[in-house]
Amino acid sequence: MDLESQEKILFEKYLDRTNKFLYVTGMQLKEDIGCNKSLLQLLRHRWFYYFNFFYLTTSIMGQFAWWVEAIITDRSITEITYFMPCVTFCCLGNMKAFYFIKYVHFVNDTVNSLRKVQSLTSEMRKYRNEVEHEMLNNRLWIYNMFTYLTSITTGGALLSFMMGPFLILGVYYYSTGEMLITLPFFLWYPVDQTKLTNWPFLYIHQVWSATITVFKVFGPDNFFATCSTFINIQFHCLRYDIEKIDVGTKNRNKCLIDGGFRLQFEQIIQRHKILIRCVNLLESIFAKSTLFNVATSSLIICVTGFNVTTIENKILMMPFVSFFLMSMLQVVVLCYYGDKIMQYSMEISDAVYNSQWYLADAKVMRDLLFLSIRSRRACKLTAYRFTDLNLNTFGRIMGRSWSYFALLQTVYGGKGFKNN
Secondary structure (H helix, E strand, C coil), X not given: CCHHHHHHHHHHHHHHHHHHHHHCCCCCCCCCCCCCCCHHHHHHHCHHHHHHHHHHHHHHHHHHHHHHHHHHCCCCHHHHHHHHHHHHHHHHHHHHHHHHHXXXXXXXXXXXXXXXXXXXXXXXXXXXXXXXXXXHHHHHHHHHHHHHHHHHHHHHHHHHHHHHHHHHHHHHHHHHCCCCCCCCCCCCCCCXXXXXXXXXXXXXXXXXXXXXXXXXXXXXXXXXXXXXXXXHHHHHHHHHHHHCCCCCEECCCCCEECCCHHHHHHHHHHHHHHHHHHHHHHHHHHHHHHHHHHHHHHHHHHHHHHHHHHCCCHHHXXXXXXXXXXXXXXXXXXXXXXXXXXXXXXXXXXXXHHCCHHHCCHHHHHHHHHHHHHHCCCCCCECCCCCECCHHHHHHHHHHHHHHHHHHHHHHCCCCCCCC
């Protein structure tokens, strides 16, 4: 199997995996939604997505209603911070899913553009066969590591929240001989939550809300990571091809003999334009939801850390350990891939400098110069142009999180709850 076909097979494999994550919430890749479809046809096609959207919205409304009641009844600060990461993550899930569906035509365009750039063949492939396999494995190893870690932390957080009421019930019954009926999350309901006949329906409502929230965040993020990984792979291949481009040789009369430079250069320019377009499409899809993500990440991380250090009931505290790791990893993935896209896109300019431009004639030098100048302007993913997605942004998020955490600990550190 040649390396080009291997890359295509792996790309389709990871897209299929992403599609399975999306399918849980009613979203999918390769949607055939034309402009001529009526509202009724759209509702029929996306009914499961709309069902999950409104289902999750009821949970968000219930959490805010509980928050109002908590303020009125003067609940403890830890009970209030217990609900904050959950409701923020639910809002993030709805927002990511909404913009993913809204820009589904950009999603399909991104996939098709990446397939196109993978299909472009070149004689220069023979020069990078020796390094491409190693590069492909390195980039995909990082992608798989992020995917598996996210799956573990997300599954751990979801499972620990789901099992919490049963563990509390068992411990309380063993200690007192009485039953204590609780729910995984703090939501207001118009019915008695402690009534045994109501509890199964309320529990299922909360568990499914948490499940679709996780997949609404994890599904689009997995698509983001998949496309970013293969964009970086293509930028790396492009850089190597530019360094090895044949600028021509000179004969005894010092006349340049074109070694196929024009054909190679036109293909390089075409691939470069497609990759820039892919980055711009990802920016269009994720910019708005990423702004909310970046703006709330410090709040989620600091409040979750506060809950871990303040809640004395270990059963109530343990879910936030996984939630803390999941929240931090989710931001790391966004910032890491944004940083790598900036880095690899700017390395194209270095590749031009490392090529044999000094052996070329003036016309070839001019073409290479234009490519170098364009590549100095990095391809960037942003939080709706408020800040760039890179590791510096992640550092600022963690810095703000620590500042907010220290403030909460100083003011409210001794005002937690034990068993409520």
